Amino acid sequence: MRPKVAVLFKMKSKPLEELKKWADVDVILYPSVEELKKVIGKYDGLIVSPLNPVPGEVLERAGRLKVISCHSAGYDHVDVETATRKGIYVTKVAGVLSEAVAEFAVGLTIALLRKIAYADRFIRSGKWDSHRTVWSGFKGIETVYGKTVGILGMGAIGKAIARRMKAMGTEILYWSRSRKPDIEEEVGARYLPLDDVLKESDIVVLALPATKETYHIINEERLKLLEGKYLVNIGRGTLVDEKALVKALKERRLKGYATDVFENEPVREHELFDYEWETVLTPHYAGLSKEAMKDMGFQAVRNLLAVLRGEVPETLVNREVLKVRPPEEVKML
Numbered sequence: 001m002r003p004k005v006a007v008l009f010k011m012k013s014k015p016l017e018e019l020k021k022w023a024d025v026d027v028i029l030y031p032s033v034e035e036l037k038k039v040i041g042k043y044d045g046l047i048v049s050p051l052n053p054v055p056g057e058v059l060e061r062a063g064r065l066k067v068i069s070c071h072s073a074g075y076d077h078v079d080v081e082t083a084t085r086k087g088i089y090v091t092k093v094a095g096v097l098s099e100a101v102a103e104f105a106v107g108l109t110i111a112l113l114r115k116i117a118y119a120d121r122f123i124r125s126g127k128w129d130s131h132r133t134v135w136s137g138f139k140g141i142e143t144v145y146g147k148t149v150g151i152l153g154m155g156a157i158g159k160a161i162a163r164r165m166k167a168m169g170t171e172i173l174y175w176s177r178s179r180k181p182d183i184e185e186e187v188g189a190r191y192l193p194l195d196d197v198l199k200e201s202d203i204v205v206l207a208l209p210a211t212k213e214t215y216h217i218i219n220e221e222r223l224k225l226l227e228g229k230y231l232v233n234i235g236r237g238t239l240v241d242e243k244a245l246v247k248a249l250k251e252r253r254l255k256g257y258a259t260d261v262f263e264n265e266p267v268r269e270h271e272l273f274d275y276e277w278e279t280v281l282t283p284h285y286a287g288l289s290k291e292a293m294k295d296m297g298f299q300a301v302r303n304l305l306a307v308l309r310g311e312v313p314e315t316l317v318n319r320e321v322l323k324v325r326p327p328e329e330v331k332m333l
């Protein structure tokens with residue numbers, strides 16, 4: 001029997017075609033949790049994006065589901081604990097979007113310090129009447145060159161950010177779960193305890209995954225260490241206590257915040273919208289380049305098919321699932 005697979009977002013057509021060679025595929029664009037609960041029982045596999053929450057209440061109804069393939073490096077939108085208990089394999093993609101996301105992190109940093117997004121809105125709203133308006137209105141613009149950049153999280157994305165930042169004439173500090181001698185050697189990055197990175201950097205870039213340990217890692221206390229500095233987030237919204245962050249902006253302690261991610265996405269209204277000069281806000285699309293999306297699509301499809309073939313993909317997130325349901329019990333291709 002051909003497996004039945006649901007893709008819950010608009011995946012690129014080439015990887016989708018590849019998937020269709022092996023499985024009967026339904027594309028259901030961004031279903032709500034309630035909608036997903038109604039149909040989940042029909043599927044052997046799911047391919048999901050970070051904007052497709054798959055909570056435990058959905059998985060409890062997933063009678064024949066064998067695999068959830070995340071079309072992302074992050075997998076915090078899936079209840080992995082429940083998936084594991086139910087013998088559902090969860091996979092992620094790796095190595096295919098680091099360059100795209102790192103490039104975006106640098107873009108956000110430059111936009112934040114040089115006020116590029118602000119300036120774009122300024123000119124479009126017809127306010128550019130003279131050079132004087134710009135010179136007197138655009139005060140306190142800073143270069144990235146010459147700054148100290150602290151990177152929290154030195155995985156593939158963190159390293160790709162470090163290389164780019166170094167090339168822009170910055171010093172690199174970092175904190176990560178483990179030391180990374182390769183990047184220390186390559187760009188002279190210095191490993192420091194987390195709070196020291198915050199104290200000694202001018203710009204802090206968050207490139208951490210969302211886990212229990214990293215939840216609100218930038219909280220009220222740590223924001224005090226960021227006085228007069230910039231914060232950039234391409235990790236996950238939950239890394240930052242947004243309420244405390246807004247307070248720090250309001251009290252002019254934090255100089256600026258650029259983020260691609262939010263505690264609750266999608267975002268239609270947010271207190272951060274009031275800080276036009278101090279923030280750059282983008283809708284969780286750092287990985288959305290044509291090249292990265294195609295590579296991610298193929299890897300997500302390969303991961304899903306590997307599980308259905310009774311193989312163990314390298315990027316399996318929940319290895320404990322192998323004890324709950326061994327690969328030969330999942331195999332249907």
Ligand SMILES: O=C(O)C(=O)CO
Nearest residue numbers: 050072073074286287
């Ligand atoms: O891959 C991910 O987890 C992303 O959020 C890409 O932006």
